[in-house]
Amino acid sequence: MNHGELRIDDARLLASLDELAAIGATAGGGVTRLALTDDDRAARDLLRRWMTDADLAVRVDDFGTMTGRRAGRDVGPAVLLASHIDSVRNGGQFDGAYGVLAALEVVRTLNDHGIITRRPLELVNWTNEEGVRFEPAMMASGAVAGRFTRDYVHGRVDRAGMRFGDELRRIGYLGDEANRPGPAAAYLELHIEQGPALEATGQPVGIVEGIVGITWTEVTIEGHSDHAGPSPMELRHDALAAAARIISGVEEAARETSDAVGTVGRIQAEPNVINTIPGRVTMSADFRHPGRETLDSLVDGLRELAADVAAERGVTIGIERFWTSEPTPFDSSVVAAVADAAAALDLPAMRLWSGAGHDAKYAQDIWPSGMIFVRSAGGLSHCEDEFSAPADLAAGANVLLHAALRLAEG
Numbered sequence: 249m250n251h252g253e254l255r256i257d258d259a260r261l262l263a264s265l266d267e268l269a270a271i272g273a274t275a276g277g278g279v280t281r282l283a284l285t286d287d288d289r290a291a292r293d294l295l296r297r298w299m300t301d302a303d304l305a306v307r308v309d310d311f312g313t314m315t316g317r318r319a320g321r322d323v324g325p326a327v328l329l330a331s332h333i334d335s336v337r338n339g340g341q342f343d344g345a346y347g348v349l350a351a352l353e354v355v356r357t358l359n360d361h362g363i364i365t366r367r368p369l370e371l372v373n374w375t376n377e378e379g380v381r382f383e384p385a386m387m388a389s390g391a392v393a394g395r396f397t398r399d400y401v402h403g404r405v406d407r408a409g410m411r412f413g414d415e416l417r418r419i420g421y422l423g424d425e426a427n428r429p430g431p432a433a434a435y436l437e438l439h440i441e442q443g444p445a446l447e448a449t450g451q452p453v454g455i456v457e458g459i460v461g462i463t464w465t466e467v468t469i470e471g472h473s474d475h476a477g478p479s480p481m482e483l484r485h486d487a488l489a490a491a492a493r494i495i496s497g498v499e500e501a502a503r504e505t506s507d508a509v510g511t512v513g514r515i516q517a518e519p520n521v522i523n524t525i526p527g528r529v530t531m532s533a534d535f536r537h538p539g540r541e542t543l544d545s546l547v548d549g550l551r552e553l554a555a556d557v558a559a560e561r562g563v564t565i566g567i568e569r570f571w572t573s574e575p576t577p578f579d580s581s582v583v584a585a586v587a588d589a590a591a592a593l594d595l596p597a598m599r600l601w602s603g604a605g606h607d608a609k610y611a612q613d614i615w616p617s618g619m620i621f622v623r624s625a626g627g628l629s630h631c632e633d634e635f636s637a638p639a640d641l642a643a644g645a646n647v648l649l650h651a652a653l654r655l656a657e658g
């Protein structure tokens with residue numbers, strides 16, 4: 249058969265998505281499947297079974313990353329088809345899971361037609377892409393790319409003080425360094441867009457040219473707990489009132505900087521009881537921008553605001569910038585393979601950059617990489633309303649299939 253006519257099995261892909269979405273399902277139709285939890289283990293066990301059933305040779309590395317290898321006619325560097333199956337809290341069914349299961353569907357389709365590609369293929373499920381339970385994000389792909397040491401990754405603790413390495417061992421997915429994914433001749437990641445651009449232009453597919461820069465900062469405010477009643481306002485050192493100034497400052501700075509976004513997503517006030525002035529606040533600040541210098545200046549602005557608020561309110565404010573993912577353009581040959589595949593399928597497609605972080609960023613640091621997006625309904629993601637139409641999901645998987653064939657036969 250002419251490979252050009254090849255198409256994935258839509259119904260099989262959708263059925264696998266539904267089955268995986270049942271693991272960690274939330275009442276509102278979403279998923280909570282945080283990295284290295286029992287739900288993550290159950291999802292991994294299911295994926296391992298599916299990969300084995302698809303005749304992939306499955307291996308697990310020292311970060312728990314799962315790789316299923318499909319032999320090619322030649323030996324040597326593989327074409328990696330990757331994403332993640334961990335989610336945020338009350339996230340959607342498609343973020344990450346879609347890319348992993350579409351990659352599995354590509355393998356199943358090639359198996360159905362007895363097609364052996366020249367290069368080997370590797371299906372990869374990266375551990376802890378989201379960085380929600382264990383901050384920062386994309387830790388396994390970052391470690392494989394040499395950005396984090398194993399000790400750093402294994403030593404990260406969640407908010408309950410559980411260590412990454414201990415949790416990896418507990419769920420039975422602590423493997424060996426020798427089992428890390430790659431080496432890759434090329435890396436492809438199919439993902440939902442998680443933004444409004446494709447829907448706004450009426451196109452189902454995105455040809456992703458790069459990922460914006462991201463930087464995460466921990467803000468710690470030390471005030472003074474006191475009684476909410478007898479304490480006169482002018483004598484207070486209210487850490488949460490100080491935090492409110494910082495939160496609106498983050499939003500203001502991002503609004504005033506074109507192409508920037510800023511979010512305080514996580515906050516904890518202590519002692520967090522109704523009749524005590526909060527003495528301590530810890531919270532996150534997430535800035536994103538296509539330019540590295542602007543990212544730096546946004547954090548500099550945060551530091552200046554913190555110094556002013558601290559002086560005004562008699563509190564101390566610590567700013568720890570603990571993670572930065574630089575703006576990353578993808579490899580032009582991989583971007584071209586994606587564009588050619590979409591054109592060959594007569595699919596309307598637009599070129600765009602990703603505002604969300606992905607493992608493909610660190611993959612691009614070490615291998616030629618690229619991404620494919622499909623339309624997100626309402627541009628929504630990281631929420632239970634996350635949705636992509638079945639036709640778009642199938643279209644994206646067919647682009648993955650044909651881009652993979654181009655890269656694996658090239």
Ligand code: HGY
Nearest residue numbers: 377378385603604605
């Ligand atoms: O934060 C991100 O953009 C990704 O979802 N981890």
Ligand code: MN
Nearest residue numbers: 343344377439
């Ligand atoms: Mn994702």
Ligand code: MN
Nearest residue numbers: 336343378630
């Ligand atoms: Mn995500």
